[in-house]
Amino acid sequence: MRPKVVILGAGFGGLTAARALDSIADVTLVDRHNFQTFLPLLYQVSTAGLAADHVAYPIRGALRKTKVKFRMGSPISVDHKNKSVKLDSSEVLDFDYLIVALGSATNDFGIKGVAEHSLGMKSVGEALNIRSEIMRRFEDLCRFEDDTKFSIAVVGGGPTGVEMAGAIAELKRGPLNSDNTQAAKNISVYLIEAGSRLLPSLSEKLSARTKKDLEKLGVTVLTQAAVAEVKPRQILFSDGRSIPAEVTIWAAGVKGEPAMKALALPQDGVRIAVDKSLQVSNYPYVFAIGDIAGATGKDGKYLPMVAPVAMQQARFVAKQIARLVKNEPLKEFSYIDKGSMATIGRHKAVVEVKGLRLTGTIAWYAWLWLHLFYLLGGRNKIGTMADWTWNYLTFDRGNRHIMDIS
Amino acid sequence: MRPKVVILGAGFGGLTAARALDSIADVTLVDRHNFQTFLPLLYQVSTAGLAADHVAYPIRGALRKTKVKFRMGSPISVDHKNKSVKLDSSEVLDFDYLIVALGSATNDFGIKGVAEHSLGMKSVGEALNIRSEIMRRFEDLCRFEDDTKFSIAVVGGGPTGVEMAGAIAELKRGPLNSDNTQAAKNISVYLIEAGSRLLPSLSEKLSARTKKDLEKLGVTVLTQAAVAEVKPRQILFSDGRSIPAEVTIWAAGVKGEPAMKALALPQDGVRIAVDKSLQVSNYPYVFAIGDIAGATGKDGKYLPMVAPVAMQQARFVAKQIARLVKNEPLKEFSYIDKGSMATIGRHKAVVEVKGLRLTGTIAWYAWLWLHLFYLLGGRNKIGTMADWTWNYLTFDRGNRHIMDIS
Numbered sequence: 001m002r003p004k005v006v007i008l009g010a011g012f013g014g015l016t017a018a019r020a021l022d023s024i025a026d027v028t029l030v031d032r033h034n035f036q037t038f039l040p041l042l043y044q045v046s047t048a049g050l051a052a053d054h055v056a057y058p059i060r061g062a063l064r065k066t067k068v069k070f071r072m073g074s075p076i077s078v079d080h081k082n083k084s085v086k087l088d089s090s091e092v093l094d095f096d097y098l099i100v101a102l103g104s105a106t107n108d109f110g111i112k113g114v115a116e117h118s119l120g121m122k123s124v125g126e127a128l129n130i131r132s133e134i135m136r137r138f139e140d141l142c143r144f145e146d147d148t149k150f151s152i153a154v155v156g157g158g159p160t161g162v163e164m165a166g167a168i169a170e171l172k173r174g175p176l177n178s179d180n181t182q183a184a185k186n187i188s189v190y191l192i193e194a195g196s197r198l199l200p201s202l203s204e205k206l207s208a209r210t211k212k213d214l215e216k217l218g219v220t221v222l223t224q225a226a227v228a229e230v231k232p233r234q235i236l237f238s239d240g241r242s243i244p245a246e247v248t249i250w251a252a253g254v255k256g257e258p259a260m261k262a263l264a265l266p267q268d269g270v271r272i273a274v275d276k277s278l279q280v281s282n283y284p285y286v287f288a289i290g291d292i293a294g295a296t297g298k299d300g301k302y303l304p305m306v307a308p309v310a311m312q313q314a315r316f317v318a319k320q321i322a323r324l325v326k327n328e329p330l331k332e333f334s335y336i337d338k339g340s341m342a343t344i345g346r347h348k349a350v351v352e353v354k355g356l357r358l359t360g361t362i363a364w365y366a367w368l369w370l371h372l373f374y375l376l377g378g379r380n381k382i383g384t385m386a387d388w389t390w391n392y393l394t395f396d397r398g399n400r401h402i403m404d405i406s
Numbered sequence: 407m408r409p410k411v412v413i414l415g416a417g418f419g420g421l422t423a424a425r426a427l428d429s430i431a432d433v434t435l436v437d438r439h440n441f442q443t444f445l446p447l448l449y450q451v452s453t454a455g456l457a458a459d460h461v462a463y464p465i466r467g468a469l470r471k472t473k474v475k476f477r478m479g480s481p482i483s484v485d486h487k488n489k490s491v492k493l494d495s496s497e498v499l500d501f502d503y504l505i506v507a508l509g510s511a512t513n514d515f516g517i518k519g520v521a522e523h524s525l526g527m528k529s530v531g532e533a534l535n536i537r538s539e540i541m542r543r544f545e546d547l548c549r550f551e552d553d554t555k556f557s558i559a560v561v562g563g564g565p566t567g568v569e570m571a572g573a574i575a576e577l578k579r580g581p582l583n584s585d586n587t588q589a590a591k592n593i594s595v596y597l598i599e600a601g602s603r604l605l606p607s608l609s610e611k612l613s614a615r616t617k618k619d620l621e622k623l624g625v626t627v628l629t630q631a632a633v634a635e636v637k638p639r640q641i642l643f644s645d646g647r648s649i650p651a652e653v654t655i656w657a658a659g660v661k662g663e664p665a666m667k668a669l670a671l672p673q674d675g676v677r678i679a680v681d682k683s684l685q686v687s688n689y690p691y692v693f694a695i696g697d698i699a700g701a702t703g704k705d706g707k708y709l710p711m712v713a714p715v716a717m718q719q720a721r722f723v724a725k726q727i728a729r730l731v732k733n734e735p736l737k738e739f740s741y742i743d744k745g746s747m748a749t750i751g752r753h754k755a756v757v758e759v760k761g762l763r764l765t766g767t768i769a770w771y772a773w774l775w776l777h778l779f780y781l782l783g784g785r786n787k788i789g790t791m792a793d794w795t796w797n798y799l800t801f802d803r804g805n806r807h808i809m810d811i812s
């Protein structure tokens with residue numbers, strides 16, 4: 001008998017799980033959007049390098065060759081007695097197995113002013129808002145025609161923060177500087193990291209290289225700078241320092257999607273507690289995968305909130321459900337770390353794969369091809385390649401349009 | 407001495423005028439957006455055929471090779487005594503000559519319910535809202551899984567309405583029908599025209615062909631159907647008939663941009679009154695061009711609100727200002743009509759140029775190349791060509807993402 005599986009969230013984890021389960025289960029996939037967002041490239045939407053539509057892919061399009069059902073909506077509650085989940089559309093979906101893959105949201109760590117005065121970057125809407133905010137401030141500077149300064153601060157020295165800071169610096173140095181105005185010269189870009197170095201998941205050597213590359217692009221990198229408060233035009237640090245920041249972009253951390261509270265599953269406020277089998281503790285018919293799942297690695301620490309973890313877990317959980325159907329014993333998940341990478345700017349990137357370290361042009365090309373490869377859909381691959389080629393050849397960024405998504 | 411020229415509006419007219427005047431005047435171009443919108447292709451953004459960023463072009467990018475200044479903002483008032491215009495940013499711009507090129511807005515002709523219950527399509531935001539509305543209703547139908555019907559009505563049988571209705575029909579027949587759901591079968595598409603035939607600016611033969619082509623695509627075409635009221639889910643006609651319409655798209659007419667009221671220039675509520683010289687009546691230092699200008703043709707009727715009129719007027723006004731600077735007599739504008747065209751669907755279009763009439767595949771290719779040619783910027787040309795090629799080869803429409811622009 002084919003079990004009924006409901007999957008909450010159509011990100012890298014949810015969509016991979018849906019496709020993997022299609023042959024053995026009646027799957028219903030739920031997401032609040034009708035498209036999947038390619039989060040690793042959102043920063044390029046923010047910095048005018050990519051069209052917003054290129055980092056989104058219609059979920060129904062991705063499911064064409066399957067029998068998977070799709071429902072647009074958000075889960076409101078889980079009825080564990082009747083094994084069903086209620087959506088905000090009032091629809092009730094019955095399941096034999098539930099997979100929670102709701103992803104993550106910006107984590108402000110309770111720091112004052114982050115929610116009010118900084119911009120997150122977890123959705124196409126947020127990415128476009130960052131673009132609009134930067135371009136609007138730039139238009140203000142152009143109007144002033146004086147030496148008014150304008151600072152953009154990116155908080156968080158992980159891959160997201162590094163890539164965002166580098167791309168903003170390139171936007172400033174290139175396209176904005178080519179406009180017939182002096183305004184670009186008055187823009188400062190900061191990258192702020194609470195720890196002692198950028199990209200802490202990579203080797204110290206690559207961290208140092210990343211800092212050097214960013215500084216070459218004109219980014220002021222501050223390490224050991226713990227944010228105490230974000231104000232409308234200023235960031236205060238816990239050691240008493242401060243910097244001006246008309247625009248603060250918060251890339252300092254993420255936590256499990258807030259919707260998980262509605263599901264009333266065991267969690268620590270940041271992730272849902274799971275066993276080694278990826279079953280939610282005490283709820284053997286519920287699995288959690290990806291950013292929202294509190295799975296730990298061999299070191300006992302949470303696995304990183306990255307796409308490869310979610311996709312490996314998705315395929316693993318599909319097999320676990322197949323085992324449950326066949327009454328076979330479950331296995332324990334272990335993550336195969338394929339390495340980490342970040343792009344900094346034109347011909348500048350860092351890659352670390354199983355001890356192999358790449359920097360500069362070769363790392364940059366590796367980053368480009370890997371992201372193109374994982375981008376969903378031929379149309380997005382072609383469109384992104386066209387935008388990238390254009391940006392590369394013209395040193396321009398064409399997608400500067402101020403469009404505010406509600 | 408170089409005169410100071412302020413141009414309000416950076417559409418086809420304003421931008422053309424700015425470039426044409428750059429060599430002889432100190433030009434400041436004003437627009438409420440930081441991008442120009444390619445209005446003729448907005449309907450493809452609405453029907454998931456094109457990315458929103460592809461029909462927009464950064465104004466500063468278009469001005470790179472000029473000395474033209476750009477200001478983002480809207481005019482609040484004109485001080486005729488001091489010859490200056492005040493923007494909503496509080497900036498005051500002095501001018502010797504003012505060119506009003508603010509374009510047009512949706513005209514509801516005072517019909518009840520149009521403003522509340524129909525969607526306009528005069529901006530990228532409005533185009534994306536139509537896309538979102540159609541796709542959201544489609545998701546509702548998918549959820550119902552029954553034979554609930556859903557009607558989309560396009561009001562207005564001019565080129566905009568014809569192109570929109572044809573594209574919605576193709577979206578329904580192709581991509582939505584390929585999803586693994588039966589929902590697309592329950593969508594109806596109406597095209598409503600108050601007059602006796604579609605595309606009244608073309609010959610009767612082409613009107614008949616257009617109607618036949620649309621009906622082949624499954625569009626129900628209603629002529630001599632004057633809208634009396636638009637309700638949330640229904641359209642009432644003045645003869646007592648009615649049709650269901652969950653989504654009503656208003657393409658029935660446009661009028662001068664509402665901002666023209668703030669300028670306190672002579673106007674009839676729809677257009678600004680201009681002389682044959684395109685000077686605003688009684689204000690010889692103010693010119694009006696494009697949709698907002700009440701210039702008439704040889705037949706005494708207003709010229710059509712289309713891009714070629716605006717661009718011819720822009721180049722003409724640039725020369726008029728040159729004549730004024732040199733104390734030469736002004737000339738009278740006359741419009742050279744290069745013809746009219748509309749696309750209906752794949753291999754279906756109608757073209758009429760000086761008595762030459764084309765239909766079918768050849769007209770369709772003519773339409774494609776002409777629109778690509780006039781699209782601003784190489785990146786947009788490449789991106790649009792890529793999207794079109796993809797749509798053509800796969801019969802799909804990839805830009806189905808629900809993104810609401812505020």
